[in-house]
Amino acid sequence: MPTVSVKRDLLFQALGRTYTNEEFDELCFEFGLELDEITSEKEIISKEQGNKKAQGASDVVLYKIDVPANRYDLLCLEGLVRGLQVFKERIKAPVYKRVTPNGEIQKLIITEETAKIRPYAVAAVLRNIKFTKDRYDSFIELQEKLHQNICRKRALVAIGTHDLDTLSGPFTYTAKRPSDIKFKPLNKTKEYTACELMNMYKTDNHLKHYLHIIENKPLYPVIYDSNGVILSMPPIINGNHSKITVNTRNVFIECTGTDFTKAKIVLDVIVTMFSEYCENPFTVEAAEVVFPNGKSYTFPELAYRKEIVRADLINKKVGIRETPENIAKLLTRMHLKSEVIGDGNQIEIEIPPTRADIIHACDIVEDAAIAYGYNNIQLALPKTYTIANQFPLNKLTELLRYDMAAAGFTEALTFALCSQEDIADKLGLDISATKAVHISNPKTAEFQVARTTLLPGLLKTIAANRKMPLPLKLFEISDIVVKDSSRDVGARNHRHLCAVYYNRNPGFEIIHGLLDRIMQLLSVPPREKKGGYVIKASEGPAFFPGRCAEIFARGQSIGKLGVLHPDVITKFELTMPCSSLEINIEPFL
């Protein structure tokens, strides 16, 4: 969930009133926001870098507000204020207009070289805008928030904003060999080739995260003006030439990306939020984008869509009984201008370009419910009559757990993910013999594979509890995972029961006795035939020679028991003998 940081006093000024922290928290809660933290720049620096560094930092009160991940229209102070003011019926939702300039329309021409790397681009102009320091900061911050969220860290969309007065259209969006791109990047005084830049930014804490998007591509995306000035090399960096400042009056905005829909949404969000400060508020100057196929489109789209939803549907989904007129009012408070039409039960809802999150009637239902107040809805119980059933495997597991504890064993709860070493090397096995599933992106070795046996987890539990009095008697009943090509996902779980006995003596007879007890509990008699169980001398790399037996029950092998090999014990950092038992309990269902 994105967090937006706004200056409290600036927020209250824009809201036209002040709130206590509690009042504002309450307002946020009702609207689906969360006042996450009340802090200041000073406090943040002091927390992160110590009191010394924080000296002289601003102690203006900041509100950190959590915003739902799909509400891009609330990612800046301007949007938050507009949302809350309309919600409280203090203002009406503005109408966003796209205008064609009197003079020549700004043009962005996309060449076909972009097709393989970043094929889409959209653009718009904010004409005669008036920034202040705060507005400017908010403008930059909104771009950052969009980059981190809907733009998927610039992979799907990257935004470039430029001082139009320093440039001359038409603009060309193309892709070139990195060595052929050379320009002065943002906040640098010297020109670099794209290769040099990529190298330089490897150590840049902010930009290094975006390099991978184009790094290994033969051609890099780049935007030029008609004089060959580079506006930006998306999605990495803008040129310094067209850098915007607090004094910039005309802003050219370009968004390039791999997702056309999202690029259009991002552009709509930026211009709807900041056209407020244009000479003609909420008015955006159109730009033309010519695609490689010669087709030309005008942006921003700023599309208003109409939906018709029946009032009784909304009442039925929420569980309220409001008149259509009231529901229309509720929706209007959510920035969805609505009116009752037709037979008097239909509501026509206008979805503004700021509400890209409204894609289905259910989104409209939710907004009606929010405006009604979730906590005003009458609670009811469904009349759904059902008979409960337990999942048989879990039912058996629950029963066995109790009796394992009654047999004097203590339950462990170990991780399903572990290292290859845990399930193979440490047990004297080769990893290829385990049928283990492998994780492709583990952050550490602890998450290389899913366990194929419960034993390593129990042995690690003992190792972490060596100070406890002996003997240690542990068990776990849980799932292991193995590859299985008969399953749709190519792998399956098995429910295992594992127990270990750790003491000065190996205690094979205790583990053996536990097996006898388990079989007694499962009504499996001790005999080889007719559904009984038997153990037969066996061997395994994890066991001491001659101290290992395979367990057969109901005609199939279900696991092994024995005294662990000293190598295994040592590898798990244990010092005393240990015997263990591990069986699959699924045959007993």
Place this chain on the structure above:
Amino acid sequence: MADGPVAEVLLRQLAAADGGLDSAELAAKLGVEHQAVVGAVKSLQALGEIIEAELRSTKRWELTAEGEEIAQEGSHEARVFHSIPPKGLAQSELMRLPSGKVGFSKAMSNKWIRVDKSAADGPRVFRVADSVEDEVQRRLQLVQGGQAEKLGEKERSELRKRKLLTEVGSWRDRPFKPYNFLAHGVLPDSGHLHPLLKVRTQFRQIFLEMGFTEMPTDNYIESSFWNFDALFQPQQHPARDQHDTFFLRDPAEALQLPADYVQRVKRTHSQGGYGSQGYKYNWKLEEARKTVLRTHTTSASARALYRLAQKKPFTPAKYFSIDRVFRNETLDATHLAEFHQIEGVVADHGLTLGHLMGVLREFFTKLGITQLRFKPAYNPYTEPSMEVFSYHQGLKKWVEVGNSGLFRPEMLLPMGLPENVSVIAWGLSLERPTMIKYGINNIRELVGHKVNLQMVYDSPLCRLDADPGPPRTQGTA
């Protein structure tokens, strides 16, 4: 060490002695109370493997009054034997003798005497042997002489049964050191259930009480299709990032997906449908095929709802599950790469947000949480969505206890569920309420191999609706 001097002497004596020492003898030798020696032995034992001690009990025996008499006069059977003259004695006469009744039957079973029933004046008793050995008298005399140990256990118990011998040293009249009732008892040897799983049991119980059927969740490996796409979670969603989800290298791809359903899901994502605008992007089958460690049990709910949708006509259902899920997240004191998710689902005609809230109220009441409020929220696959907050008495603020909503039509309709069926669902983690309940701050102490077993041993019953606040932690009484 309180028993210092005695313990030291004891050790010296032990070092010199061959084959151990008798504590009672040592006490007598040292001129101290026997208890002082026992105390020294106990405290040396507590230090570990310094000395070995075994409990020996000595028993003393003494004769009962009857025993004394027999030792003196001979056993009843012997006396009967001796009172019979060579020509025999009438049985009726014999029975009148003081030892007659007891002595007669014993002497008979010893085959010392015989009865002639054909005698003219009634049954007559004759000696069989010329002389007899009175074993009973001899044994009693041994006991009298302090040589009871020369008798076998069986012989002694025979005498005891005849009430000729009693065990003495009875502790009935001895003075004892008073008990310290403030001391702890000795805990019984026992096994223990894991606290997190005890809580799991209670949650299962609650769902079962509410009539919810348990969904199968025994598949940690899931395809991206069931984990994300089926839930209408777009393919570029951040949750599907390498940084959040564990993908598999082997097996890297799901082998089968339900083809028709996949087509409907694809269309809904890329073009919309079922009243939806869709996400308008290029939906890729290879992305859906990628296998993952499931990031939520909602994938299992999706499978259950898909199965439900195939059953015609539609039957209402209530489902729940509690099982592990996996996230490739940064780990800290409250976050691990795997945790347990609790999920409840109700599918029926005409369910409302009010119904969801009503079910949540009942559910949380069973957990002992009664003060609830609901906050609008965003989840990719539910709309409307609501976060559930409860007022925490300790923290004096509202804390999030769960997440919930109505599943989106874009998720339900491609499955084939009827249009007027709503599905309400909610979820929460098992770890968080458990940590609060048991007062655990670091999740590693609760889950995984670094668990503190003492904590497991000490953890109380899990009574979600009864326990007042965090319980005692280890070591504190």
